[in-house]
Ligand SMILES: CC(=O)[C@@H](O)[C@H](O)COP(=O)(O)O
């Protein structure tokens with residue numbers, strides 16, 4: 001299958017918010033940096049509001065929803081409960097699904113994260129959670145939200161993602177990034193993701209990807225023909241420190257094959 005068109009780049013702003021939260025301030029502004037990304041050619045903006053609001057806050061989600069002119073992708077644990085804010089002036093966390101139902105972003109990516117995790121580090125096991133997720137997926141789709149499930153490149157699990165009604169899967173690319181960084185079994189690991197893309201095409205489910213993608217590993221990953229969107233934040237923010245955010249966005253778009 002030839003590449004139909006280059007994958008979209010959705011910039012994850014978690015780490016902009018993390019810098020802001022290190023002081024009692026509004027600087028750096030999440031919405032201001034979203035606009036910089038959009039002006040530089042980003043196709044979307046992604047945030048991952050966790051219950052402890054360690055970086056992206058509920059208030060950021062509402063602020064972004066009012067100003068974004070590109071797709072908004074909100075990621076999170078569908079079973080994340082409401083949590084009181086521990087910072088004055090910061091809204092309480094209402095529960096992930098309640099937040100998404102109220103904001104109704106273009107896309108919601110469901111991620112099996114616990115609040116204790118340092119970061120996202122695995123995909124769903126749908127043999128365990130598929131029955132619970134199916135009605136949640138349907139409920140969000142009825143509100144016009146495209147639903148993506150954060151998955152490992154496991155072909156049977158990807159089939160289950162289709163069965164529970166997801167529009168897309170987002171491949172967890174941490175293991176791919178590690179394999180490239182350590183040059184350990186990189187070809188075989190990439191092959192797993194390439195095959196996952198073929199499986200997605202076979203069963204007609206959209207293909208997104210994200211986590212630890214960077215300027216060193218993205219170009220190869222972007223050769224997967226079925227890839228519709230990558231969401232990138234951590235490495236993008238680090239690159240922005242040295243090259244500026246607008247230049248970083250353009251550099252990542254070049255890796256995706258756009259000039
Ligand atoms: C789901 C995923 O891999 C990332 O989108 C996630 O947002 C990373 O979360 P942190 O930025 O909190 O590490």
Ligand SMILES: NCC(=O)COP(=O)(O)O
Pocket residue numbers: 012046075170209210211212213231232233234235236
């Ligand atoms: N879904 C992946 C994402 O949004 C950003 O992940 P990372 O680039 O911060 O690792």
